[in-house]
Amino acid sequence: MIDEFFLKTLFTGICVGIECGLIGVFIFLLNIPFVGVAIAHSAMAGGIWGFIFNIPTKFSAFLLSLISSFFIGPVTDKAKVNPNITISIIFSAVMGFAFLGIGILKGKNEMVLNFLWGNILLVNFLDIVLILLTLILEIIVIVIFYRQYMAILFNREIAASLGINEKVFYYLIFFIIGIVVSINLDIIGGLMLFSLIITPPAIAYHITFELKKFFILSGVFGASGTAGGIILAFLFNLPVSASVVLFTTFVFIMVLVFSPKRRKYGES
Amino acid sequence: MSCTIEIENLHLKLSSKVILKNINLKAEHGDFITILGPNGSGKTSILKTLMGFYKIDKGKIKICDETYENNNTLNLRKKISYLPQNYEIDKFFPILTKDIIELSINENCLKNKRAMEIINEFNLMDLLKKPFGLLSGGEKQKTMLAMILLRDPVILLLDEPNLNLDMLAYKNFLKLVEKIYMEKKLTILFVTHLLTHISDLSKKVLILKAGKIIFSGKKEEIFKKENYIEFIYD
Ligand SMILES: Nc1ncnc2c1ncn2[C@@H]1O[C@H](COP(=O)(O)OP(=O)(O)O)[C@@H](O)[C@H]1O
Ligand SMILES: [Mg+2]
Numbered sequence: 001m002i003d004e005f006f007l008k009t010l011f012t013g014i015c016v017g018i019e020c021g022l023i024g025v026f027i028f029l030l031n032i033p034f035v036g037v038a039i040a041h042s043a044m045a046g047g048i049w050g051f052i053f054n055i056p057t058k059f060s061a062f063l064l065s066l067i068s069s070f071f072i073g074p075v076t077d078k079a080k081v082n083p084n085i086t087i088s089i090i091f092s093a094v095m096g097f098a099f100l101g102i103g104i105l106k107g108k109n110e111m112v113l114n115f116l117w118g119n120i121l122l123v124n125f126l127d128i129v130l131i132l133l134t135l136i137l138e139i140i141v142i143v144i145f146y147r148q149y150m151a152i153l154f155n156r157e158i159a160a161s162l163g164i165n166e167k168v169f170y171y172l173i174f175f176i177i178g179i180v181v182s183i184n185l186d187i188i189g190g191l192m193l194f195s196l197i198i199t200p201p202a203i204a205y206h207i208t209f210e211l212k213k214f215f216i217l218s219g220v221f222g223a224s225g226t227a228g229g230i231i232l233a234f235l236f237n238l239p240v241s242a243s244v245v246l247f248t249t250f251v252f253i254m255v256l257v258f259s260p261k262r263r264k265y266g267e268s
Numbered sequence: 269m270s271c272t273i274e275i276e277n278l279h280l281k282l283s284s285k286v287i288l289k290n291i292n293l294k295a296e297h298g299d300f301i302t303i304l305g306p307n308g309s310g311k312t313s314i315l316k317t318l319m320g321f322y323k324i325d326k327g328k329i330k331i332c333d334e335t336y337e338n339n340n341t342l343n344l345r346k347k348i349s350y351l352p353q354n355y356e357i358d359k360f361f362p363i364l365t366k367d368i369i370e371l372s373i374n375e376n377c378l379k380n381k382r383a384m385e386i387i388n389e390f391n392l393m394d395l396l397k398k399p400f401g402l403l404s405g406g407e408k409q410k411t412m413l414a415m416i417l418l419r420d421p422v423i424l425l426l427d428e429p430n431l432n433l434d435m436l437a438y439k440n441f442l443k444l445v446e447k448i449y450m451e452k453k454l455t456i457l458f459v460t461h462l463l464t465h466i467s468d469l470s471k472k473v474l475i476l477k478a479g480k481i482i483f484s485g486k487k488e489e490i491f492k493k494e495n496y497i498e499f500i501y502d
Contacts, residue, residue, distance in 0.1 A: 214362040
């Protein structure tokens with residue numbers, strides 16, 4: 001079974017796992033789990049309207065995702081609300097936009113959900129290049145601005161008082177989440193994507209108190225979740241996404257049961 | 269460096285609500301000023317305005333002879349260290365005490381001479397490897413004070429540092445502040461809502477009520493007033 005096809009899938013899976021695990025740290029610590037869903041549906045709305053206007057749907061999906069993610073930060077600050085409120089407003093707005101498009105399309109509904117489904121088995125060369133570029137971008141941003149992001153994740157006001165231009169960095173987080181979600185969405189699909197941005201950091205949270213290790217572990221658990229899931233899928237001929245999601249969830253449950261952090265500090 | 273704070277006729281509105289009215293305050297270099305007032309009187313708002321977090325409606329703020337404009341906020345913040353009233357984090361949040369201290373020095377604190385001095389002075393050595401979220405209120409405040417002092421500020425803004433501390437922890441905290449104040453001759457604005465928590469070193473006390481300064485003078489003068497509790501808090 002170790003052929004080129006398997007290795008390509010495994011390689012892609014590992015890169016995607018790291019990528020989602022890393023971005024997941026921000027999503028987890030900022031408490032904005034819904035952001036992935038909102039951006040994914042922006043992509044769907046973008047795809048539908050691209051179809052209507054005869055623009056390449058991949059491009060229009062990407063564009064609308066980026067626009068949505070670009071606005072999350074500034075709107076949150078301007079409206080002085082929790083980012084989850086902004087994210088929910090954007091979600092309903094793009095859903096409205098999507099349904100408007102569906103109404104216009106009449107009868108071609110079956111293609112709509114395709115924007116939320118991807119299949120890692122169908123990954124092509126261009127996809128792999130995009131995944132790698134996104135991964136590199138993410139790592140560069142995290143490494144170079146590690147201290148700024150540590151301060152911002154700790155407390156935005158304190159970050160600002162330390163002379164960090166925190167707004168720019170804060171807004172950039174959402175933008176990068178937007179890039180990661182929209183690049184990966186039609187490669188791995190919504191289900192696997194949501195699982196991979198939420199579960200790995202939730203696992204890391206139970207293991208470490210250090211932010212650096214938190215990033216590393218979240219990336220490692222993302223990668224091992226996809227690797228484990230893909231191997232199981234090939235061995236037993238299972239659907240890949242389901243296998244990855246269930247395997248990652250299984251790891252989460254194991255860590256939860258043995259939670260080293262809570263043990264160390266004597267909580268039950 | 270010598271540095272003064274001048275607030276002239278400051279008015280502040282937030283979400284179209286008037287928060288501060290006609291605030292005037294002058295702090296010479298090395299002044300220790302206490303801002304006292306009931307909850308909601310606008311104490312935090314004054315400090316945040318000094319940090320440049322808010323756009324002011326009317327009035328002028330000068331820090332070290334430089335007036336706040338739109339473009340020098342980040343620059344002015346370099347001279348000021350601010351200890352916010354609230355910086356709650358989840359107790360399992362992945363940040364160590366050491367990380368907090370290093371926020372202002374950008375290098376390993378064990379290799380930084382000034383950091384090591386203050387760590388020893390504040391007795392923080394045993395806490396460095398501990399998760400910050402699991403420290404007690406007093407330990408958190410000490411760590412934060414160490415961190416902001418490592419920025420070498422000329423002005424120190426402390427927002428109700430007594431809030432989550434028991435009496436002893438607060439006494440120890442205040443001792444550290446007073447020692448630093450005597451050694452470095454910083455300009456300090458110390459905010460509290462408790463009359464009993466005013467430092468003896470505080471040269472001047474301002475009492476704030478509903479966004480207005482209703483008293484400015486020495487601590488002893490407050491106690492001479494009849495019904496001073498009602499005067500402040502009612
Ligand atoms: N961002 C804001 N928007 C609107 N009102 C605010 C805002 N921040 C504070 N306030 C209000 O301003 C008043 C003063 O608040 P604050 O400065 O925090 O008081 P204090 O620190 O003295 O308790 C309060 O009534 C508070 O509700
Ligand atoms: Mg306050």
